[in-house]
Amino acid sequence: MRPDTFGTTRAGETVTRHNLVRDDLRVQVIDYGAVVTAIKVPDREGQWANVVLALGTVEGYETVSPHFGAIAGRYANRIARGRFTLDGTTYALPINEPPNTMHGGPEGFSRRLWRAAEADGTRLVLQRRSPDGEEGFPGTLDVEVVYSLPEPGTLRIDYRAVTDRPTVLNLTNHSYFNLAGEGIGDVMDHVVQVFADTYAPTDATQIPTGELAAVAGTPFDFREPMPVGARIRQGHEQIVLAGGYDHTFVLRGPAGTLRPAATCLCPASGRRLAIATTQPALQLYSGNSLDGSLIGPSGRTYRSGDGVCFETQGFPDAPNHPSFPSTVLRPGETFTSSTTYRFSAL
Secondary structure (H helix, E strand, O other): OOOEEEEEOOOOOEEEEEEEEEOOEEEEEEOEOOOEEEEEEEOOOOOEEEOEOOOOOHHHHHHOOOOOOOEEOOEOOEEHHHEEEEOOEEEEOOOOEOOEEEOOOOOOHHHOEOEEEEEOOOEEEEEEEEOOOHHHOOOOEEEEEEEEOOOOOEEEEEEEEEEOOOEEOEOEEOOEEOOOOOOOOOOOOOEEEEOEEEEEOEOOOOOEOOOOEEOOOOOOOOOOOEEHHHOOOOOOHHHHHHOOOEEEEEEOOOOOOOEEEEEEEOOOOOEEEEEEEOOOEEEEEOOOOOEEEEEOOOOOEEEOOOOEEEEEEOOOOHHHOOOOOOOEEOOOOOEEEEEEEEEEEO
16 A cells, blocks of 8 residues: 555644555554554454554644654653753753653654655654754754564564764653454453563652562562453552553563563454563553543544553663663664564454
């Protein structure tokens, strides 16, 4: 399928939608925010559906989107009080989730137009240059994100970045999955497994405390498959603070190697998703902030719990936690990471 025009930004820029197709997988990506607007896969009966939440217009992605399907950056997740110190210099960032900076600020990577450097039926290369000082971050950053369908049922995302000054970097794709189908309802029955023995508790503003706590004996124990909603109403302090799941899990195995991160199964449709990543952590988010005000392409509203995110990434607020794996990128270094999403039906 050829690229087509998705719409026009408020600044008059044309937004192009690219189509990646294999026999068992159809993915649509727009160059605004590098947003994945659709992942279409069959269920156990061979019925196709889009399994990610989306919006139908460019205006929606510019104004009200909670990062649906977007590349979050320059720093995905939160930075406490919008401040960090690097090599003796303190940098101030715009506050867009008071009192913190979230997903790179109000005009982060998810609200920028990317350039398609290469596009064919199974591979899309998107690039952008983030100028020195953009959203308060130091250094000119050249970023490349590659979406590809390398093998049956598999969407792969490869990230690459270089900088001309020391900076901090954390990139992720922020797709909200509903394996029953976009707009069908909540995902509380989706059975999830996360390959992690510890997670990062947060304070009342959802900034990590610095502790890494064992998942055993808590609602965060997804070491064995468990429905998302099985323990989400337990009165655990961390669940109450976040209104559900919005926490970083420390993945097993060495970062830098592609290894299992999580699985998700929808019992009703039989669709199954297996995620692998080279990143050190995964943010599990149960769509807590969805409030019924957004309408998807299905014409149905999105309410709390109607999607689940598996954000493979570095640790949130790592620049302010020396004990966390470093997210510093320096000149002469190249940041790379990869995440795969493998779909099947049982």
